[in-house]
Amino acid sequence: MPSYDVIIIGGGPGGYVCAIRCAQLGLKTACVEGRETLGGTCLNVGCIPSKALLHASHMLHEAEHNFVKMGLKGKSPSVDWPQMQSYKDDVIGQNTKGIEFLFKKNKVDWIKGWASIPAAGKVQVGDEVYDAKNIIIATGSEASSLPGVEVDEKIVVTSTGALSLPKVPKKMVVIGAGVIGLEMGSVYARLGAEVTVVEFLDHITPGMDAEISKAFARSLKKQGLKFVLGAAVQSVSTTKTKAKVTYKLRKNDKEATLDADVVLVATGRKPFTDGLGLEALGVETSPRGQIKTDPQWATNVAGIYAIGDAIDGPMLAHKAEDEGMAVAEVLAGKAGHVNYGVIPGVVYTNPEVATVGQTEEQLKEARRAYKVGKFSFMGNGRAKAMFAGEGFVKILADQATDRILGAHILGPNAGEMIHEICVAMEFGASAQDIALTCHAHPTCSEAVREAALACGDGAIHA
Template sequence: MAQYDVIVIGAGPGGYVAAIRCAQLGLKTACVESRDTLGGTCLNVGCIPSKALLHASHQLHEAEHNFAKMGLKGKSPSVDWKQMLSYKDEVVAGNTKGIEFLFKKNKIDWIKGRASIPATGKVQVGDDIHDAKNIIVATGSEASSIPGVKIDEKVVVSSTGALELPKIPKKLVVIGAGVIGLELGSVYKRLGSEVTVVEFLDQITPGMDAEVQRTFQRILKKQGLDFIMGAAVQKVDATKTKAKVTYKLRKDDSEATLDADVVLVATGRKPYTDGLGLEALGVEISPRGQIKTDDHWQTSVKGIYAIGDVIDGPMLAHKAEDEGMACAEVVAGKAGHVNYGVIPGVIYTAPEIATVGKTEEQLKQEGVAYKAGKFSFMGNARAKAVFQGEGFVKLLADAETDRVLGCHIIGPGAGDLIHEICVAMEFGASAEDVALTCHAHPTFSEAVREAALACGDGAIHA
């Protein structure tokens, strides 16, 4: 067997990026992946296929609601669900084959199968044991459920099953009002499903800016999604074609049921480390199942590193990618760094939600004096022209130094707009720096500048 400088276990966004960066830095690299295609959950059954369906269903919404307003007359398109799934699969295939090409280009060996680590410096796949000076664990996460709910990926599904339903359900119940539940709930609502979201907490998208939460829920209700908040799901009784969801309201302990054709369990994800043998090696694991690492992504066992969803922090593909690049730098003897204070989060609904840095609630809790500049997309000419005037940009800056502390956007293109503020925060910019930067007109980005102006003497178009 070949002697590798690095073996990466897992070819998701964290793993494949780590492998490519290791190879670019001159390290002999292999990557172990059990799927038939590279890219992990994100490219195969997560980020990419869900965005394809979000895009397709949004085009349907535009045709049904906005085309006639623009003078585009004609019969509304019908949904060919089989063709839509084929489109989604083609998008996935194009991306996963792209990763395979990059592996070949960078001379990375793809070892197909499931890996275990029988000893330090050893990776076993099937009957073969491969030697590695360093091992990077990037095995990602899997959907988690709640007591009384068994996922069968047919009637009671995780996000994976929700991406390949044989038909569009008439009634969809979503358990959990987080990113995954609201994105996929939006898809099926646009496609004609009756969607009810059941959430244990009293607000959607836990941890986000409270004003964004309220505005987002109001818009989703307007779009036709129903919400049952403060409800603890007790059980889901499923047959081959139907399901009944039993929940209890926390405010008065009353119990009720919902009928559904499909139940989507979107109650979060948990680290996936099954079969690696980490505990036997002495690798420390947290009570939440996360691999403990130091500031350089090394575990308690020298030569074994971990990145992405298996360690602490938000379970985001781009966070894993950043860690993959930084960990590779460390393994190569260089200085790897991830700024965890500037990792954006995005929800790809319509409108999009994007956030980075601190929320107002966090700043108040930490006792930080701050100022908030806010600008509504109703004051943005481009947004109004394309029927996307709902939402706002909120910029938070230090009251004394004017340094940007966070930004929260609900509106068109939010997932792209947020990166202007990410760059600003990386460079320690002030709100005034953003406000004095010329922004092209007419663009959605002008709303970001206006929010920055609102942190000073005031927005122009408010």
Template sequence: MASYDVIVIGGGPGGYVCAIRCAQLGLKTACVEGRETLGGTCLNVGCIPSKALLHASHSLHEAEHNFAKMGLKGKSPSVDWKEMLAYKDDVIGQNTKGIEFLFKKNKVDWIKGWATVPAAGQVKVGDEVHEAKNIVIASGSEPSSLPGVDVDEKVVVTSTGALSLPKIPKKMVVIGAGVIGLEMGSVYARLGSEVTVVEFMDQVTPEMDGDLSKTFARALKKQGIKFVMGAAVQKVEATKTKAKVHYKLKKNDKEAMVDADCVLVATGRRPYTEGLGLDALGIQMTERGQIATDHWKTSIPGVWAIGDVTEGPMLAHKAEDEGMAAAEAIAGKVGHVNYDVIPGVVYTAPEVAAVGKTEEQLKAEGVDYKVGKFSFMGNGRAKAVFQGEGFVKILADKASDRVLGVHIMGPAAGELIHEACVLMEFGGSAEDLARTCHAHPTFSEAVREAALACGDGPIHS
């Protein structure tokens, strides 16, 4: 029986980061992971492989639509799907092996297998029971489906199956207009699929700022993606090669159907706690099936939980932050996560990113605010690279000028948002940002211009 200061259950972004930080803080640490590779959903069948395919398909789009405009003449490249998937798999391999190296470097033991927690202070993997002063549950999440929709990962797939389809479908239906559905839908649309998105709500990415959501939807429609909004999926009829998606429109109860070669079910994710023995352990859960926590502590002393199994957005970087914070708390330090400053990004083209409050939230809360907005059409570098579509929108408190939320659609939005994150972490104002020199020509100048728009007005608009 091995004994540890900390055993982390799950080798995803939350788990492996927590394990490494624990080891760095001098704690004898092990991480239990049942996959053949570390990295969890994110590195194996989520964030990383999807970004590889997004990059590849965007490069194809550039070659087909913009190369000739820059004087780059020649035949447009053809798509070798098997080679593209091999590239994606190579990217996965490089990243997962990198975590193995980090475990060895930091002396974190990888216990291979699936864990159960028979009692506080004990983790069972296979026939072996390991002792631990602290247990951190970081078992992540899994795709959720809908009644009447059976996933076979061949014709009806989750994001996992969508990353490894045997061929590019002629017609794809995406159920759900959230981040995963729109990212994967945009990949296949660029590769030539006819993509239709069926969404229950009346706007895409419903949790985002309404202004951003509407502009984003228009951009995706121009790229050829079709949308059926306000539609409740009733069932999916699938054969070995085809599927029919039946839905009912909320506004008039009219029933309709759309056929496809592939159906991507992107209706969200749910905490993955199966097999951990949490019921027998008596751990407190929320009504939504998440592990209830208070500063990452569960109701059982010595048992902690982070990431997708707990409340909050199911984001890899949220899990990473919690992993570091929990490790520091276990080591007797003060862990910190600012849940008001967790950015969200959609890695389509154009990219979409947001942090903080939406305009709808501020109105509902009765906050007196002001808006500073700047279009990328006024940004010299964005126009030079055919990415003038989109804007930066800053929401600031009307009295104090403190920035409350930032919403971006445009080039490198996922990178630009972090300027806002740093500003908001330190309680900065729109004027602070506006008075900060930004290099020219850069996309980031659009962020400064939006900050200027919160005051006397932008220069280039």
């Protein structure tokens, strides 16, 4: 019977990163994955393919709207949807094959198939049972739906189906104004679809800093997305080629309908732990199906750990990766740590949105004395040259100590720029520390410095 120091169940970002780190730390490691390729939801039907489509559709938008302004004239490109799908699939293939190579390089065994845990220290895949001193559950999450909404991945789709539609729909209804719904909605809006987003709350992007959220909504509306806010979806009915979404406005109970060729259900995700046998093992879970863990990612059953979307916290690939590395360190007798206060979040629309740390609303609720430094990209030379002057950088700092408590960016390359703030927060930096750091000119990142200066005596270019 094959025996390992650690077996990780799930080959997504949390699982494969954990497996590589375990092997690097000298542990005999195997990773169980039932898909034909490694990388989990993220690389196969999530983060990576969606970014490919976002990039392609953004290039189309640039060609249609900004090329002529720069003196780049010619026939506007047409959309070859099968070719765009092929490009997306090629990007997926390059990434998943890369992980397979890393497994071989680091001597991680890939056990192909779906796993169950018949007992602590045992992992079963097919008819084979493997011994493991430690088991790490990294099985990720799956899309959750709504009562009265049946997903067929053809007309009523989750993000998985939305990535591989046979053609660009004329009308799309997106249920849920979170990250996934807005990213995929913006892809299809750029490609020519009429997109309407239906959201239960009276604002988009739940949990985001309210000022950023409002500005983001205005930007998306300018791009042609329509929003029905404060609306509870009652049902979705379908024919062979069409769908009808019935919703009720919360403020007056008024019922209305929307016709669509495709309905994207983007109402969040739930842990995927089917078939593991957790209940029989006695592994404790929350009412939402999340596996309960202690600060070292251990479950209540000795030798069984869990990370990523299967446990509490934001369902983000990079959060899972951090936990994967940290639990590997713990198993190797080192000090694994994740700073949950400094986990950035990014929405890869155009403009991008990136956030880290606390929002103004959270600081007000905590009665924390704080100050705000803001700077608009309209005052940034590089952004204006790129037709990307929309949006702003917002830094929140402690009123007394100037320590950075959070940052929120709506604008060009926000997802790249946020990491300057992340590093600063990890080191306990003040806004003045960023304000006194020389930034190359002309760059969009200068807007971060200006926002930091605005926390003090004032920005220069405001």
